[in-house]
Amino acid sequence: MRLASIILIISILWIGWLAMMLVHETGHVLGAIASGGTIRQVVWHPMVLSRTDVEPNPHPLIELWAGPIIGSLLPTIVASICLAFRLRSAYLIWVVVGFCLTANGAYIGIGAFDPVGDAREMVAHGMPRWTLALFGFIAAAAGVWIWHNISPHLGFGPAPVPVNPHHTWGVFAIALLLTAIGLVIGNPGSP
Secondary structure (H helix, E strand, O other): OHHHHHHHHHHHHHHHHHHHHHHHHHHHHHHHHHHHHHHHEEEEOOOOEEEEEEEEOOOHHHHHHHHHHHHHHHHHHHHHHHOOOOOHHHHHHHHHHHHHHHHHHHHHHHHOOOHHHHHHHHHHOOHHHHHHHHHHHHHHHHHHHHHHHHHOOOOOOOOOOOHHHHHHHHHHHHHHHHHHHHHOOEEEHHH
């Protein structure tokens, strides 16, 4: 694998991580607003795990499920629009979609067996564990499928496509910019 491919993959996965946390928390915020909850704090920062604190939370399952559902659907909608407009860099958005689906699916799906974070709260509020496992399987499988299909555009797989150096350095610059923005304006939460 060439250096350009490695830089592109590391940069786009870092962007995927930051974007996944942002859209996941956006889902929690929208779920809280829609269900009459009061948002106390949203934590999003490159150096910490994101979270949304809602109190009171009159319908916690709506707020809890909104995180992974919107966190999976919103990037998919954005990537579909980019694909519809035939943007040459749409494949990069699909890498982020794959990350969001895989991360949200793994987070909720594993929570069916070892509840932590949102999954712990879902189970505590009466959500059957099989629903977490089902969501996790579908979302993670879709994410892996997307990654499998997009991998040639990242310079690997059975029939790799040469990596566009402009995309590589553009994605690297965006990763640095998002990290800097997150460090400056992101909320690391209370210690």
